[in-house]
Amino acid sequence: MIPKVLGNSWWRVRDGNVSFWRDHWLKSRALINSCDISDYPLLKVRECGLQNGWDVDLLHRLVGATKMEEILNCLGEQKEGGDLLIWKPTLNKVFSSKSAWDCVRVRAPKSEWATWIWHSALLKKYSVTIWKALHYSLTVDSRISSLGIPLASRCECCTQGCMEDQDHVLVYGMIAADIWRWVSLQLGMSYDSQRSWRATMELWFRRATHSTQKGTLLALIPIIVTWSLWVWSYKARMEGKHVAVSSLWGSIKAAIAWDVWVHGALLDEKGNLIWAFAKELGYGSNNEAELIALCYGLQYCQDLNIGRVEIELDLLLVVHWLQKGRCGIWYLEDYWKKIQVMVATLEVKIQHIYREGNAGADFLA
Numbered sequence: 001m002i003p004k005v006l007g008n009s010w011w012r013v014r015d016g017n018v019s020f021w022r023d024h025w026l027k028s029r030a031l032i033n034s035c036d037i038s039d040y041p042l043l044k045v046r047e048c049g050l051q052n053g054w055d056v057d058l059l060h061r062l063v064g065a066t067k068m069e070e071i072l073n074c075l076g077e078q079k080e081g082g083d084l085l086i087w088k089p090t091l092n093k094v095f096s097s098k099s100a101w102d103c104v105r106v107r108a109p110k111s112e113w114a115t116w117i118w119h120s121a122l123l124k125k126y127s128v129t130i131w132k133a134l135h136y137s138l139t140v141d142s143r144i145s146s147l148g149i150p151l152a153s154r155c156e157c158c159t160q161g162c163m164e165d166q167d168h169v170l171v172y173g174m175i176a177a178d179i180w181r182w183v184s185l186q187l188g189m190s191y192d193s194q195r196s197w198r199a200t201m202e203l204w205f206r207r208a209t210h211s212t213q214k215g216t217l218l219a220l221i222p223i224i225v226t227w228s229l230w231v232w233s234y235k236a237r238m239e240g241k242h243v244a245v246s247s248l249w250g251s252i253k254a255a256i257a258w259d260v261w262v263h264g265a266l267l268d269e270k271g272n273l274i275w276a277f278a279k280e281l282g283y284g285s286n287n288e289a290e291l292i293a294l295c296y297g298l299q300y301c302q303d304l305n306i307g308r309v310e311i312e313l314d315l316l317l318v319v320h321w322l323q324k325g326r327c328g329i330w331y332l333e334d335y336w337k338k339i340q341v342m343v344a345t346l347e348v349k350i351q352h353i354y355r356e357g358n359a360g361a362d363f364l365a
């Protein structure tokens with residue numbers, strides 16, 4: 001590396017305490033690269049000076065006429081003070097190990113997926129899982145047998161028990177196919193049961209964009225889905241827990257909401273993520289979104305065996321709906337019915353609160 005380090009360094013000569021032959025102080029390379037050292041191998045630049053000017057005869061004898069001219073031009077700009085060693089790769093001319101590393105590293109071509117896989121809104125566990133899948137290094141049966149370890153493979157997701165490979169776990173298996181079909185439907189993406197995991201991700205990433213909330217979700221959602229499916233099969237295999245598709249879908253939605261909320265990357269102007277997500281699922285107004293959020297919220301309470309719930313909603317209209325037991329929007333009937341059932345089984349108190357009053361709860365959530 002020393003030639004590289006020297007090649008990227010340059011001396012700005014002031015008092016001339018640098019090697020005439022070996023240091024890189026001319027604009028071109030060090031003199032040792034273009035001239036033979038005829039005499040004075042340890043000569044310093046300042047030793048070429050006479051009382052008022054440069055020892056032209058000496059320079060001429062050492063390097064010849066052309067080089068001498070270059071040297072005189074360079075030394076003509078000389079200022080007072082100590083010599084300055086300049087590191088050329090950085091703008092401030094100060095050496096840093098980062099810039100040195102950039103000089104010597106071999107850059108791999110950037111993965112087109114990288115900006116999404118390592119998106120700041122994602123938990124690292126998602127990123128790492130996707131990265132492993134991208135390199136076919138998730139520990140599935142087919143991977144183990146490809147390493148020469150014989151085993152009888154039987155997936156955890158299908159009743160008939162299929163050979164477990166990465167695509168089966170992540171897209172082709174019964175659970176995976178159900179989830180992908182559903183999530184594609186929800187976000188208006190095309191679904192094809194024959195599409196491989198890699199092709200599926202590419203399809204979503206192609207539609208994704210950093211400029212809009214929905215565009216970003218189109219990249220983050222398949223990542224979270226992939227991670228969830230991987231965890232599903234892992235838990236089924238290692239812990240014998242076969243979570244139902246509906247709960248898996250619920251937890252995927254919660255993961256999306258949680259992830260995006262915690263990292264603050266996709267909050268809408270009211271700072272509410274579930275609204276944003278519900279809106280992305282095709283619901284227009286805040287009233288509708290809040291009703292859906294309420295439905296999820298009550299579901300969580302039920303899942304956590306919380307029996308007494310106090311709900312503070314900041315949308316008056318929804319509070320009226322709940323108090324009167326009548327929902328104003330026909331296409332929310334499904335959610336409405338679910339809420340009615342849950343409200344009947346839980347001890348629920350509902351009241352209106354101003355948005356500012358909900359800030360603390362929002363933060364905790």
Ligand SMILES: [Zn+2]
Nearest residue numbers: 155157158173
């Ligand atoms: Zn299966």
